[in-house]
Amino acid sequence: MRFLKGHGTENDFVILPDPDGELELSASLVAAICDRRAGIGADGVLRVVRTKVSPEVSDLAGEAEWFMDYRNSDGSVAEMCGNGTRVFARHLVDAGLAQPGEFAIATRGGLRRVSLDVSGDVTVDMGLPVVHGRSVAMVAGQEFEGLHVDMGNPHLACAIGEPVVQLDLTHQPGFDPGVFPSGVNVELFNAVGPARAVMRVYERGSAETRACGTGAVATAVAAAALSGETTGSWTIEVVGGTLTVTLTGDTSYLAGPAVIVAAGELMLAE
Numbered sequence: 001m002r003f004l005k006g007h008g009t010e011n012d013f014v015i016l017p018d019p020d021g022e023l024e025l026s027a028s029l030v031a032a033i034c035d036r037r038a039g040i041g042a043d044g045v046l047r048v049v050r051t052k053v054s055p056e057v058s059d060l061a062g063e064a065e066w067f068m069d070y071r072n073s074d075g076s077v078a079e080m081c082g083n084g085t086r087v088f089a090r091h092l093v094d095a096g097l098a099q100p101g102e103f104a105i106a107t108r109g110g111l112r113r114v115s116l117d118v119s120g121d122v123t124v125d126m127g128l129p130v131v132h133g134r135s136v137a138m139v140a141g142q143e144f145e146g147l148h149v150d151m152g153n154p155h156l157a158c159a160i161g162e163p164v165v166q167l168d169l170t171h172q173p174g175f176d177p178g179v180f181p182s183g184v185n186v187e188l189f190n191a192v193g194p195a196r197a198v199m200r201v202y203e204r205g206s207a208e209t210r211a212c213g214t215g216a217v218a219t220a221v222a223a224a225a226l227s228g229e230t231t232g233s234w235t236i237e238v239v240g241g242t243l244t245v246t247l248t249g250d251t252s253y254l255a256g257p258a259v260i261v262a263a264g265e266l267m268l269a270e
């Protein structure tokens with residue numbers, strides 16, 4: 001099986017081209033591929049499959065030729081992945097499967113429009129963030145309150161007082177299962193200046209990652225709310241680089257670099 005490896009601000013993915021949807025991608029195979037010692041190593045897998053042969057999203061086939069089938073590194077399925085969408089778009093263009101410029105990608109969270117610019121940055125229209133109210137996360141024995149933001153997938157973005165670099169994010173934060181019955185991605189951030197935040201994230205299904213695109217948008221929404229704003233452009237510093245989030249009131253955009261770094265043949269099998 002051919003694979004590629006790519007990342008967006010060091011949120012890294014194994015890309016599996018499977019245009020006709022022939023691959024049986026079990027949770028255990030995904031976990032084996034993402035294993036950083038015994039596999040290739042990644043935060044998740046992006047299966048590249050034609051939308052029309054993907055029953056989950058085949059209704060989107062008229063608008064998007066390709067479906068990003070995203071899996072977390074533990075093999076679980078997620079609705080959306082912002083950085084994954086950007087890396088997926090980069091792969092489609094590099095592989096000649098899409099024209100540079102603007103096009104749509106099908107995800108479980110719906111259609112996402114992407115555009116590539118000459119600098120190499122990829123921007124995704126992430127849709128309108130949906131704010132559900134406040135909830136709490138327990139991180140290393142401390143309780144933090146945050147904003148519950150739905151980006152297609154669930155987020156709890158918490159502004160905290162202590163520097164995020166000092167946090168112990170080794171373990172899955174505690175959360176209210178009544179609020180998040182399918183789990184949650186937890187962002188911890190420091191608002192560090194006008195329209196700028198430093199963020200770390202513990203992702204559902206993947207542990208701490210060096211960036212999370214949907215989490216960056218959730219963080220921008222929570223940081224904007226702190227200063228009574230709902231629109232504007234936010235710089236989100238993540239462990240793996242810098243992302244730009246623009247909130248328009250009607251939708252949100254996520255922009256940043258996305259690169260393919262390797263290609264090869266996968267020897268792992270079920």
Ligand SMILES: N[C@@H](CCC[C@H](N)C(=O)O)C(=O)O
Binds near residue numbers: 079082211213
């Ligand atoms: N890294 C992603 C989010 C991936 C999915 C997430 N772990 C979930 O289970 O919802 C991003 O860049 O958005």
